Amino acid sequence: MRRAVSGALSGKTVGRIFFNEAVRRECAQLSGRVLDLAGGKSPSYLPLLPRTIELVRTDITASEGVVRVDINARLPFPDKSFDAVFLFNALYAAENPESLAQEVHRVLKPGGVWFISSPFVANEMPEPHDYLRFTAEGLERIFRDAGFSSVSIKRMGERATAATQLLHPFFLFNIVRMFVYPLALIVDTLIPRSVRGAHPSPIGYFVRATK
Secondary structure (H helix, E strand, O other), X not given: OHHHHHHHHOOOOHHHHHXXXXXXXHOOOOOOEEEEEXXXXXXXOHHHOOOOOEEEEEEOOOXXXXXXXXXXXXXXXXXXXXXXXXXXXXXXXXXXXXXXXXXXXXXXXXXXXXXXXXXXXXXXOOOOOOOOOOXXXXXXXXXXXXXXXXXXXXXXXXXXXXXXHHOHHHOOOHHHHHHHHHXXXXXXXXXXXXXXXXXXXXXXXXXXXXX
């Protein structure tokens, strides 16, 4: 709740707050060489990562400190060359997600981990393309078919926070967000567990897939 308020006051969407918390929690113990696919010039999660990792940053366009890599082509890295791979909020831009999953599996070392965040209830984001949204079941199928041995998928948000994410452009002032975000979090908890289990409506998913 505290981070929801501070995130609101800094202008973040509720989805970004969930995502940052997931990165902070899931990636805290990372070490070794890490490949960041489609991360862009200045991703918000960089300060949340351990300083000891060797991060190879990539994007569709090269810039200072960022290597040009097209996620729709064969990844230009040798087999078993990374301890972890990131693909944050970009799976929807993959023309063939199954092929991309196989490529990530190839460049990961045995025991390496692929971290993904993938939107579900979200606006279209053509950066440069936006092809699809996956359910949790669809995400798990991609990882299993690519040969990942263990897949953990966690939902981020529910109906109230998902609606808040979509309505974000209407919250013109951060002070308004400061009140709306905590209220949405509370309403999420009031949705019956049976409904959340059988018919979830999260903002997105955070996935940890182990080779």
